[in-house]
Amino acid sequence: MQQTFAIIGLGRFGSSLLEDLINANQEVLAIDKDPERVEDLMEVATHAVIADAQEEEALTELDLTSFDHVIVCIGHNQQASILTTILLKDLGVSNVIAKAENKLHARVLDKVGADQVVRPETEMAQRLAEQLMSPNLLSFINLGDEVAVGEIKIANLRFSNQTITDLDIRKKYGLTIVAIKSQNKVTVSPDADTVVQIGDIITVIGTHHDVQRFEEVLDSAK
Numbered sequence: 001m002q003q004t005f006a007i008i009g010l011g012r013f014g015s016s017l018l019e020d021l022i023n024a025n026q027e028v029l030a031i032d033k034d035p036e037r038v039e040d041l042m043e044v045a046t047h048a049v050i051a052d053a054q055e056e057e058a059l060t061e062l063d064l065t066s067f068d069h070v071i072v073c074i075g076h077n078q079q080a081s082i083l084t085t086i087l088l089k090d091l092g093v094s095n096v097i098a099k100a101e102n103k104l105h106a107r108v109l110d111k112v113g114a115d116q117v118v119r120p121e122t123e124m125a126q127r128l129a130e131q132l133m134s135p136n137l138l139s140f141i142n143l144g145d146e147v148a149v150g151e152i153k154i155a156n157l158r159f160s161n162q163t164i165t166d167l168d169i170r171k172k173y174g175l176t177i178v179a180i181k182s183q184n185k186v187t188v189s190p191d192a193d194t195v196v197q198i199g200d201i202i203t204v205i206g207t208h209h210d211v212q213r214f215e216e217v218l219d220s221a222k
């Protein structure tokens with residue numbers, strides 16, 4: 001489903017996010033006060049404009065309340081990031097996502113009304129650490145309230161050539177298998193008699209603790 005996005009701040013993070021959204025066939029308005037940055041992405045974005053997001057009049061003219069998501073990607077100027085977030089919420093923008101530079105910045109953005117605060121470098125470092133410590137855990141998504149989704153690679157014989165019923169992952173580890181990827185084919189809500197093979201990737205949902213415990217069991221069973 002196509003959605004509308006406005007990205008304020010076209011530094012490394014903002015421009016990368018813009019390109020990813022465009023590649024996903026989304027509609028993206030690019031905004032920055034630096035003419036060179038706007039010109040560089042003029043051919044990439046759906047629309048690109050030069051504007052100072054700290055000026056309420058400029059934000060009003062852009063009709064940002066009509067967008068599904070507005071992402072504040074302003075870099076090291078935390079004051080500008082905070083002020084822009086305040087102005088966007090005052091204007092009535094429904095979903096403001098703001099990039100934070102550090103914990104204090106994140107707390108302030110949350111206090112002034114950002115609907116979601118992200119810290120890309122910190123989150124990427126956490127994912128890398130998890131991958132290094134848990135090589136079979138290919139991805140880990142925190143859903144909140146201690147619930148997570150994990151993609152786990154089956155890399156040992158103990159858990160291969162068995163059906164989902166035989167593995168009994170729900171009873172033993174408190175996890176539900178929601179999908180299996182085998183030989184580039186993805187099966188959603190696999191049947192109980194589906195056989196799991198070496199190299200298959202299973203997607204499970206459960207508590208943080210249970211997802212990590214299952215990955216540790218897989219690793220120790222090699």
